[in-house]
Amino acid sequence: MQNKDIKRLSLILLFAPFALWILLLIMLPHIGMVVLSLKEKMAPRVYEYSFANYLEFLNEPIYWNTLLRTGSMSLLVTALALLIGFPIAYYIAKIAGPRARGGLFLLCLIPLWVSDLIRSFGWILLLRETGVISNVLLWAGLTSQPVEFLYNDVAVIIGLVYTVILFMIVPLVSTLDGMDNSMIEAGYNLGGNGFTVLRRIILPYAMPGIVAGCIVTFMLCAGSYLTPVLLGGKNSSWFTEQIYNQFITRFNWEGGAAFGMLLLLFTSLVIWLGLKLSGQTLANTVARS
Amino acid sequence: MLARKKPSPVLTGYRLYVVAFFIFLAAPLVSAGVFAFNDSLFPALPWQGFTLDWFFSDTEPKLGMFHDRRLLQGLYYSFVIAVFVSLLSVFVGTTNAFLFVRGEFPGKNFFYIMMVVPLVIPGVILGISILVLASDTANYMENRFDLELEFLRPGILLVVLGQFSFITTITSLVITARLKKFDASMEEAAFNLGATRARVLRTITLPFLRPAMIAAGIVAFLVSFENFNTTLFLVGSEAPLTITMYDRMAKVGSTPVLNAVSFVLMVGSGLLALLSVLIQRDKSAQ
Numbered sequence: 213m214q215n216k217d218i219k220r221l222s223l224i225l226l227f228a229p230f231a232l233w234i235l236l237l238i239m240l241p242h243i244g245m246v247v248l249s250l251k252e253k254m255a256p257r258v259y260e261y262s263f264a265n266y267l268e269f270l271n272e273p274i275y276w277n278t279l280l281r282t283g284s285m286s287l288l289v290t291a292l293a294l295l296i297g298f299p300i301a302y303y304i305a306k307i308a309g310p311r312a313r314g315g316l317f318l319l320c321l322i323p324l325w326v327s328d329l330i331r332s333f334g335w336i337l338l339l340r341e342t343g344v345i346s347n348v349l350l351w352a353g354l355t356s357q358p359v360e361f362l363y364n365d366v367a368v369i370i371g372l373v374y375t376v377i378l379f380m381i382v383p384l385v386s387t388l389d390g391m392d393n394s395m396i397e398a399g400y401n402l403g404g405n406g407f408t409v410l411r412r413i414i415l416p417y418a419m420p421g422i423v424a425g426c427i428v429t430f431m432l433c434a435g436s437y438l439t440p441v442l443l444g445g446k447n448s449s450w451f452t453e454q455i456y457n458q459f460i461t462r463f464n465w466e467g468g469a470a471f472g473m474l475l476l477l478f479t480s481l482v483i484w485l486g487l488k489l490s491g492q493t494l495a496n497t498v499a500r501s
Numbered sequence: 502m503l504a505r506k507k508p509s510p511v512l513t514g515y516r517l518y519v520v521a522f523f524i525f526l527a528a529p530l531v532s533a534g535v536f537a538f539n540d541s542l543f544p545a546l547p548w549q550g551f552t553l554d555w556f557f558s559d560t561e562p563k564l565g566m567f568h569d570r571r572l573l574q575g576l577y578y579s580f581v582i583a584v585f586v587s588l589l590s591v592f593v594g595t596t597n598a599f600l601f602v603r604g605e606f607p608g609k610n611f612f613y614i615m616m617v618v619p620l621v622i623p624g625v626i627l628g629i630s631i632l633v634l635a636s637d638t639a640n641y642m643e644n645r646f647d648l649e650l651e652f653l654r655p656g657i658l659l660v661v662l663g664q665f666s667f668i669t670t671i672t673s674l675v676i677t678a679r680l681k682k683f684d685a686s687m688e689e690a691a692f693n694l695g696a697t698r699a700r701v702l703r704t705i706t707l708p709f710l711r712p713a714m715i716a717a718g719i720v721a722f723l724v725s726f727e728n729f730n731t732t733l734f735l736v737g738s739e740a741p742l743t744i745t746m747y748d749r750m751a752k753v754g755s756t757p758v759l760n761a762v763s764f765v766l767m768v769g770s771g772l773l774a775l776l777s778v779l780i781q782r783d784k785s786a787q
Contacts, residue, residue: 218698226600229593234615237666238622241630248633296522303519316523318778323526325770327727329743330763333750334529337536337544337760344532347546374529427621435623437730438747452625452730459629459734469633472626483621494617495610 242476249470265470275454275471282451283478285365286433289372293380293429294422296373301384301421302414306393317385324378332442335371336362339443363445371443376432380425383497387421388414423490424497427483434479451475534767537760544757555761566761575745576762579726582657582741586664587672587721591714593665594672598680598710601673617674619667624730631663632734656737663731668724672717679713712780719777723770742766 252264269275304316323331338344339361346358361367395417399409415422440450455475458468487493536544540552542562558565566572601613619627632655639653652658683706691701729743736744746759 223600223604223606226596226604227606229596230600230612230616233593233666233669234612237631237662238615238619238627241627241634244634244637245626245630248637299515300519300522303515307515316519318775319523319526321774321778322771323530325723325727325774326530326763326767327743328729329727329746329750330533330766331529333755333759333763334531334533336755337532338529340545342543342545344546374525431621431623435625435730437625437733442750452623455625455629456733459632465633468629472629475623476626479621479623494614494621 245469245472248466249473251466253466259466265467266474268467269470269474274449278449278454279451279474279478281449282434282475283482285369285372286430287482289369289376289433290380290426290430292369292373293377294426297377297380297425298384298422301381301388304381305385305388305391306396320378320381320385324382328375328436328438331375332371332439335367335374335443339367339370362443363447365444368440368444368448371439372433372436375436375439376429379428379432383421383424383428384418387418387424391417419490420492420497423486423492426486427494427497430482430486431479434475434482530767533760533763535760536757537764539757539760542756544755544760555757556765564758566758566765569758571745572742572758572762575740575742578657578739579741579743582660582664583722583725585661586668586725587718589661589665590669590672590721591676591718593669594676594717595710595714597669597673598676601677602680602683617670620670622667624667624728625734627666628663628731628734631659631666635659654737655735657739659735659737660732660741663735664725664728667731668721671724672721675717675720676710676713679710683709716777716780719773719780723773726766726770 249265250261250263251259252262254260300320304313304320308316336343340346341358341360341362343361345361346355349355349359350357391414395413396409399413404412435452437450437452437456440448441453444450451471452475455468455471458464458471483494487497537555538551538553539549540554541547541549552563554563554565556565557567559568597616601609601616635653639650642648642650642653687705687709688701691705696704726741727743729747732741732744740748742762746762749755750759
C-alpha cells in the first residue's frame, strides 16, 4: 500500500513539470490567441466578438495571396530539399566508407548549428550585385557588368533550401542507417534494377524518415522569417512578415493573432494531410530522433 | 543501390554530385567567415589584404567586435538566455523522460503527442501566443489590482519561456531515447543490495543518463543561441545577439564586423556541436 502511494506521488511529481509546460506555454497561449483573434476593435478599449479579422483576411487578396504563396513555395522547397537531399543521405548512409561516413555526417551537422541569420548573411555576400558570384562572373568574362542575384524568388528558394535541407538529410540518414544492406542485395538478386529496388525497397523503408524530414522542412519554411525577408527584399511577401507587420508595425494585435491562427491551421492541415497520405503518425516520424 | 551494380562512371558522377553539394553547403559559411579578415569597409570583393581589425580595433570606422558595446551586450544576453533555457529544458526533459518511459497513466499516448507538438508549431506563432497571454495577464492584473507585473512585459524572462516552450521537446526526445536503453536489472540489483530509491537514482540511473543530458543541454544552448523567430516578438530592451545583428543588418547595412561575429559564432557552435557528438559517441561505446 505504501509502495503504491510512493508510486503515485512520484508520478504526480513527474507529471507536474510536463503539465505546467504544456498548459502555461502551449495550450493557454494558443487559446488566448484564438480569443484575441475573434475580437473586433469598436472603439478604444471597446471590443466585440466577431469574425471581422478573418473576414478582413478573406476580403484583402494581398493577404490570402501571401499565404498561398508562402504555402506553395514552402512545398516547392520541401520537394527540392527531398530531391537534392535524398541522394546525399543515401551516400552517407550506404555508400561512403565507415570513416568517411562519420566525417560527412559531421559536415552536415555543423551548418545546422549556425544561425539562420548567418546563413542568409552568407548568401547575401555571395549573391548580391557586388558579391562574390557576380565578381567571379565578371572576372571570368562571362558578363560585362555586375549581376544582381538577390531580391527575387529564386534567391529566396535557394536560401530556404539551404536552411532546411539538413533537417531533411539528418532523419533520412538515421532511417537509412537502420536498413539492412542484404535487403538491397536481395532486391538485385531477384532481378530488380536500380530503379525497382529504389521504388519497391528503399523508399518504403525510408518512409518514416522522409515524412519526418518533409514535415519539419515544410514547417520551418512556412514559419521562417529571416531568409525570405533578407534574400527576398521588401517584396518577399512572406506570411510571417505579414504577421510581424500586424503586430509590431501596425500594432493590430487582433489582426495579427488571426493571421497567426491561419498560418497555424494551414501548416497543421498540410502536416495532417502528409501524415494521412503516407500512413505515418507524428509519434513514429518526428519523435523518433 | 547504384554503387553495387552500375559501372563506375555513374558512381563517379554520384561522387561529383556529393562534392558539389558540400561546396554548396560550405559556400555561404565560408564567405560569411572570410570577409571578417578583409581590410575593407564593406564585406565584398575586391580583397584588400588581411586584417584582424574587425575583431580587435578600437577606433571607428573599423570598430572591432570586441570593442563594440552593443554587440558584446547582445552576446552577453544571448549567453544568459541560453544558459537558463538549457538548464530548464534539460530538467523538464529529464522528468518527461521518466514520465513517459517509466510512468503508467491514462492517456499516455495523447500526452506523448502533446509533448511532440511544440516542435511542429512555427516559432513565430509560439512567440506571438506567449506575448499575447503574458500581456493579457499583465494588463488584467494592472487594471484589476493595480499591480504592475514588469516581468510579464517583453524581456529576458519571456524570451527564456518562449524558447523553453519548444526546446524542451528536443531535450525530452534526446533523454527519452537514452532512458529507453537503460537495463532495468541494474536498478533491481541495487534495490536487492538494499539501496534506497534516491540513492539508486543518484548513483546508477542519473549517471547513465548524464551523457544524454549534457548533449541535450548543448543542443538546447545552441538552438537558443541561434533562435530568431520566437525571440523576435518577445524581446525587450535586452536584445540578444541575433536580434542585435539583424537590426544592424537591416538598418545600418552590413560591415565586416558582422562577419567577425559570424566567424566567432561559427567557431563556437562548431566546437560545441563537436563536443556533443563526442559525448554521444562515448555513450554508444559504453
